[in-house]
Amino acid sequence: MKAYHRPSIRHISGAHQFAARAGSDLSDSPPLVTLSPHNDPPPLRLARLQLFDVEAKRRARRILLEAVAATALKHDWTRKEIAAIYYQPLLELAFQSAQIHRRFHNPTEVQLCTLMNIKTGGCSEDCTYCAQSTRYQGGTGLQAKRMESVESVLAAAREARDRGSTRFCMGAAWRDMRGRKASLSRIKEMIAGVKALGMESCVTLGMINAEQARELKDAGLTAYNHNVDTSREFYPSVISTRTYDERLQTLGHVRDAGINVCSGGILGLGETSEDRIGLLHTVSTLPSHPESFPVNALVPIKGTPLGNREPIGFPSMLRTIATARILMPSTIIRIAAGRKTMAEEQQALCFMAGANAIFTGEKMLTTECNGWDEDAALFGRWGLEPMKSFDKSPLRPEEGPGQAKDAA
Numbered sequence: 229m230k231a232y233h234r235p236s237i238r239h240i241s242g243a244h245q246f247a248a249r250a251g252s253d254l255s256d257s258p259p260l261v262t263l264s265p266h267n268d269p270p271p272l273r274l275a276r277l278q279l280f281d282v283e284a285k286r287r288a289r290r291i292l293l294e295a296v297a298a299t300a301l302k303h304d305w306t307r308k309e310i311a312a313i314y315y316q317p318l319l320e321l322a323f324q325s326a327q328i329h330r331r332f333h334n335p336t337e338v339q340l341c342t343l344m345n346i347k348t349g350g351c352s353e354d355c356t357y358c359a360q361s362t363r364y365q366g367g368t369g370l371q372a373k374r375m376e377s378v379e380s381v382l383a384a385a386r387e388a389r390d391r392g393s394t395r396f397c398m399g400a401a402w403r404d405m406r407g408r409k410a411s412l413s414r415i416k417e418m419i420a421g422v423k424a425l426g427m428e429s430c431v432t433l434g435m436i437n438a439e440q441a442r443e444l445k446d447a448g449l450t451a452y453n454h455n456v457d458t459s460r461e462f463y464p465s466v467i468s469t470r471t472y473d474e475r476l477q478t479l480g481h482v483r484d485a486g487i488n489v490c491s492g493g494i495l496g497l498g499e500t501s502e503d504r505i506g507l508l509h510t511v512s513t514l515p516s517h518p519e520s521f522p523v524n525a526l527v528p529i530k531g532t533p534l535g536n537r538e539p540i541g542f543p544s545m546l547r548t549i550a551t552a553r554i555l556m557p558s559t560i561i562r563i564a565a566g567r568k569t570m571a572e573e574q575q576a577l578c579f580m581a582g583a584n585a586i587f588t589g590e591k592m593l594t595t596e597c598n599g600w601d602e603d604a605a606l607f608g609r610w611g612l613e614p615m616k617s618f619d620k621s622p623l624r625p626e627e628g629p630g631q632a633k634d635a636a
Contacts, residue, residue, distance in 0.1 A: 305512045306509075314504070346381055348371075359594045360594065367530065384396075396422045415431060415433070455494070457494050458494065462498075492511070495523065508551055
């Protein structure tokens with residue numbers, strides 16, 4: 229009798245690979261192990277594969293449509309559910325995310341944010357993507373600088389406001405704020421000054437404790453940025469000087485103080501699509517969804533361990549943005565680092581799929597940034613307009629999407 233060989237995943241068509249990724253680990257999926265070498269002749273085996281394909285895709289699509297039709301925010305997403313959404317055909321995924329985006333947001337509004345490095349270099353961390361680490365200073369040539377004066381920061385914030393930005397973000401290259409009382413006092417002056425300009429303020433200062441978070445809140449801080457970067461599983465490949473749980477602890481202090489949480493990730497670190505799903509799982513299952521979710525594409529910087537990595541492909545950026553919009557309907561999704569290399573049409577597709585914030589200005593920490601004039605021209609061509617300061621209030625979980633302000 230002729231022996232038949234069991235087909236492996238690599239022998240299955242693209243459609244079946246989609247089914248395997250999107251639904252093979254769902255609890256009621258027909259398992260591939262039923263296709264043993266001595267089971268069925270080829271015609272019946274093919275029929276089983278086709279049934280598996282159809283059933284898996286049907287389950288994945290049901291998960292997608294239920295997510296898009298939801299009328300309340302969901303905080304108990306499973307990785308299986310996120311995978312079912314993430315692995316949808318890309319254009320269909322973008323179309324569905326655009327529907328929910330229009331229910332929760334005004335699709336013509338995009339938040340303009342400007343990010344200033346108020347303390348450059350000298351960081352003791354070993355983040356493999358960052359030029360501000362002292363460990364890579366010999367290769368990057370980046371010199372550490374003293375903290376900027378309150379006056380220079382407020383002058384930059386004033387220029388950003390006059391050029392159209394409504395959120396001013398301030399970053400300091402520190403591991404944490406221990407022993408930095410004088411610096412914290414100056415930062416609180418900066419926050420108060422930015423607020424007096426009628427702008428939202430955001431800072432990223434590394435790890436902070438509960439007391440420091442309360443001080444920042446009292447100073448008038450709008451949001452605190454602390455990215456989780458990637459999945460819990462891949463994280464140790466990126467940084468070893470700070471744990472994943474320490475990052476989540478800082479987010480907890482920020483949230484408990486009543487400050488908006490800004491937390492996202494970086495694509496292109498060498499992670500897999502499953503790690504991007506893990507990143508999305510982390511942020512979408514926080515006690516409350518982050519107010520904003522920055523999606524960064526790695527900008528390889530020579531002299532850092534990731535300085536020679538190839539840029540992440542655009543489909544991964546779009547897929548992550550679209551999935552994030554479905555998982556976190558009321559969150560502001562920001563196209564962050566890497567936008568400089570994106571074609572205008574790619575940016576427009578991201579806006580359609582759910583992105584509604586960008587960084588604009590002269591620089592983004594140590595990397596290039598799209599300028600105000602460039603973005604003003606882009607907005608004019610695509611019919612976009614700047615979001616006003618303090619104008620976007622995320623829906624409460626009990627509210628339905630039909631109550632979203634100015635929904636189109």
